[in-house]
Amino acid sequence: MAKKVLSGIQPSGSLTLGNYIGAIKNFVKLQQEHECFFMVVDLHAITVAQDPAALRENSQSVAALYLAAGIDPKISSVYMQSHVPQHAELGWILTTLTAMGELERMTQFKDKSSGKDSVGAGLFVYPSLMAADILVYNADLVPVGEDQKQHLELTRDLAGRFNHRFGDFFTVPDPYIPEVGARIMSLDDAGKKMSKSNPNPGSYIALLDPPDVIRKKISRATTDSGREVVYDPANKPEISNLMSIYAECSGLSLQQIADQYEGQMYGGFKKNLGEVLVATLEPLQQRYHEIRSSGMLEDILAEGAERARSVASQTLTEVKERMGFLPYR
Numbered sequence: 001m002a003k004k005v006l007s008g009i010q011p012s013g014s015l016t017l018g019n020y021i022g023a024i025k026n027f028v029k030l031q032q033e034h035e036c037f038f039m040v041v042d043l044h045a046i047t048v049a050q051d052p053a054a055l056r057e058n059s060q061s062v063a064a065l066y067l068a069a070g071i072d073p074k075i076s077s078v079y080m081q082s083h084v085p086q087h088a089e090l091g092w093i094l095t096t097l098t099a100m101g102e103l104e105r106m107t108q109f110k111d112k113s114s115g116k117d118s119v120g121a122g123l124f125v126y127p128s129l130m131a132a133d134i135l136v137y138n139a140d141l142v143p144v145g146e147d148q149k150q151h152l153e154l155t156r157d158l159a160g161r162f163n164h165r166f167g168d169f170f171t172v173p174d175p176y177i178p179e180v181g182a183r184i185m186s187l188d189d190a191g192k193k194m195s196k197s198n199p200n201p202g203s204y205i206a207l208l209d210p211p212d213v214i215r216k217k218i219s220r221a222t223t224d225s226g227r228e229v230v231y232d233p234a235n236k237p238e239i240s241n242l243m244s245i246y247a248e249c250s251g252l253s254l255q256q257i258a259d260q261y262e263g264q265m266y267g268g269f270k271k272n273l274g275e276v277l278v279a280t281l282e283p284l285q286q287r288y289h290e291i292r293s294s295g296m297l298e299d300i301l302a303e304g305a306e307r308a309r310s311v312a313s314q315t316l317t318e319v320k321e322r323m324g325f326l327p328y329r
């Protein structure tokens with residue numbers, strides 16, 4: 001049966017291969033069978049300071065990358081989170097149902113706030129807004145990478161809490177986390193996840209990196225001692241990470257890759273991985289530039305937001321009525 005699917009990505013810098021493999025690739029897959037909502041979460045991005053011009057550019061860039069990767073705006077709603085005010089409204093309501101202790105336990109908050117002199121309150125309540133993003137559509141499935149699992153658990157708890165206090169209403173959503181590729185690691189250190197906020201650009205592949213840069217970054221990626229191409233995350237985390245990337249972008253299984261490179265050294269494997277990535281990203285980049293220059297983005301985002309608002313406003317009406325807010329006309 002068709003389910004409701006929702007997810008989002010922050011427009012806070014260039015998107016990486018981690019975002020693509022952990023999230024966008026699954027968005028494209030899920031839209032064939034389900035009713036999908038894919039947002040650019042600009043309200044989340046401002047939980048850390050954003051330069052206005054950069055926010056504008058990155059917002060358009062993420063939306064164009066969604067489309068370039070194969071999200072079809074005729075069947076999926078693609079829009080800006082800030083164009084649907086019900087997210088912020090339900091976010092506030094859910095914040096009042098969230099305990100400080102729950103937010104203090106969030107590892108993303110701990111990572112992003114550690115060592116900072118001053119931490120914005122928005123960063124702290126970020127997970128309640130994310131819960132609102134999901135619950136406002138009564139989404140069943142949320143495709144995300146491994147790092148968002150804890151936020152999803154809080155969302156499930158908040159849905160249950162609301163239902164318990166105000167009567168069954170919210171769907172308790174399930175995360176949709178890929179088996180391989182849920183956590184693509186940094187190219188210079190397989191102990192850290194690949195992230196657009198890493199100051200070393202050699203640690204990630206940006207989706208818009210030119211082919212030569214992609215080849216170079218892969219050829220310089222750290223490898224483990226030894227020379228065999230085998231998947232063994234505990235003992236060979238670096239090569240296992242590269243094998244996951246290879247598998248996700250080529251369609252081959254980890255075993256097929258291990259068989260193909262049996263008895264060979266890392267060099268040939270890395271060279272081919274560079275080519276696999278270029279073959280995946282070059283057509284995506286071409287479509288991206290076509291979309292950016294076509295001027296079609298604005299209409300697509302307007303249409304997506306309209307569809308999203310019509311669902312979200314019904315939810316808010318019902319939520320507020322259950323909680324005892326007076327209706328207005």
Ligand code: TYM
Nearest residue numbers: 007008009010018019022023130133144145182183184194
């Ligand atoms: P964000 O913008 O950090 O990342 C977007 C998506 O990419 C996934 N991801 C990865 N997957 C595998 N390996 C990696 N190295 C990697 N890096 C990022 C993330 O898990 C995510 O799925 N809080 C969210 C945005 C959000 C959201 C939502 C998601 C706001 N509201 C509602 C789902 C539903 C975030 O910061 O993602």
